[in-house]
Amino acid sequence: MPRVYNWQIGREMTYPYEESRPRRQFAMVMDLNKCIACQTCTISCKTTWTRGRGQEYIFWNNVETKPYGGYPLAWDARILERLGPQRWEESRYAGKTLFEAAPAGETVLGWFPSADHWMHPNLGEDEPRGGVKRGTYVPGIPHGVWMFYLPRICNHCTYPACLAACPRKAIYKRPEDGIVLVDQSRCRGYRECVQACPYKKTYFNLATRVAEKCIGCYPALEQGLQNMCITACIGRIRLAGYLTPQVTPGPEGRIIPREADETNPLDYLVWKRRLALPLYPQLGLEPNVYYLPPVHVPLPFLRQMFGPAAGEAVATYRRMLEHPEEERELRGLLCLFGSTYRVVHRFRVSATHAHGYDEKGAEIIRVPLREPSYVRPFYDRERGVYRQNVP
């Protein structure tokens, strides 16, 4: 079986196909410190792409509460349990990936949910870890009683398990942007992809009897527009763009992107700052949705979910909150999240504003680092009225 390089686990691993990275990789960053689980992303995706019969249970985008929520039920606990305890050595993963742990006769170590597992899209919502008693208060970070929201779409992995497991080669990864798609004319509904994808982001459509998955809103991206789940997000937690995909292994497992562009928002957050982290990198799929980890959550949980860089990322994020002037560039970039329908290819942060540019270098958005505020007197002499605290 071919050996491929997975930068997220800092080593080579086995995969059924040769390494073949796209020219650029579609990627999304989600700031988990901002998500409020309003499910606007879920509904915008649903009404755009999966509103038909037979798709009732299909949520290309969903938001679940961690640690207890999950759709399908306990998807992450199940696959972690099957994989068993594994080990990281610094930033190098010393355990087995899902491809390496596959039983004989199978391509991937998987889990096939039953219909019951798909019946509770939001079970565990707002369930915190730890009990709250009378008088409980939360003095500092990390919190003793905690939960957070995890919005999820297809990770458009560099090494997709769905693609690896499909015996018909009906799933493909687009060379132009790395989006992973199910060929709707070729799929025969075997559901090997459903079993193989650890994130459970392929679904069987009851009305067509073939598999479907998130298409990364490619018709929008091809016009330079961001995804539905991003433009609808009222918390402005998301940003989509393209990662520079060429990577070579560096010393001590650190990766060196060959042509990383620090003015590219994705490259900046993922490569340069190592602030945006992949979900369960130890599974070996090299997922391309990246998360800014929630700062209030105990580190062991974050390390399990986002890998060994979680501590560093939390420290960086807290520094940005506590010393905004030191992290002006990062703070400026986060201001661009959810501020435009267009895909931001490059950014620049000046003393007062964050600027976003399109592929040709034209400015498409300018956001002030600090929103202007106005204080007006309670009594308006000119109009002879009292101002209420409403806009």
Next chain:
Amino acid sequence: MTGKEESTGKTSPDGSGASPQDKEGGPRLSRRRFLAAAGALLGAGATVAVWRKGPRFKMLYTADRFVSYHRPQGLPAEEPLDPAWALIPGYRVDLLPQNVTPPHLHRTSVSHLVVRSLHDGQTIVFHLEWDDGSEDPLEAIDRFRDAVAVQLPLHPEKSPPVTMGAKDHPVHVAQWKASWQRDLERGFQGVEALYPHTYSEVASSGPRGAKQEDAESIYPALRLKNPLAERRRRSPVEEFLAEGFGTLTHHSRQEARGKGVYRSGGWSVTIALPMRGGPDKASLEPGRKHLVAFALWNGSDRADPRGEMGNSGARKHWAGWVELEIRPLR
């Protein structure tokens, strides 16, 4: 040794009163052999119990090749329970788990198929029977359908691999699906059939009652004419061309007919194909050497290492090539 024949041996399929063996010089069911076989059966109580639940037409004795008998009129192409099938010998095909290419079937849940065949010079009909404790006609999130398939090489003289053929060794496959049979009989089995008490505000996009263009705007698979998504079935049998694992391709000319009936704990299925062949199809001429192979899917059997996946795609029962003798026209 791969085959055993069975026969009730009373009348020939053409109704002339003589069994095919009598006419063709095959093994004759003598009174002594019949009594010996019957005695052996009665001695093994467990075996008899299994047989009572088993297929409708019993096996009695063996043959070394699979024969398609000539029946000039009244070919039961869509009548798997037609008495004509009881009049010809059944050929036992032992099934193995597909464990050559991943994903594997890790064990079998159906031990064998009993196959029979008749032809009229224009059409050949395969009659397939097997024991299956559950009828699985629906496909849903975690439900898989029963199915059975015959595979015929386009160039039998080139000894093609049984692994769905290979490059330059194309095979012609005809698969009967319990789900398509149910679709034919009761209309497309969509959400309404799977979950009859659900309420939906988007009925217009459903497979039943929706305008074709509305449905196509919702379902790309329908727009792209994926045969699985087609809402109006013409036959429960789908024809394919293949050149090895993973190459199965819906045939541009769909001519196969057939029918499956679930009765007494087992399936009886017919698959009827034109014998003339044509482009990218197997042509079956009496007197020429032919090969045939079989595959079977038991939808409710969970045969992956974790007991989760039903039989589907590569997770199938199969058997090697069997020599097919097509008896000449009389």
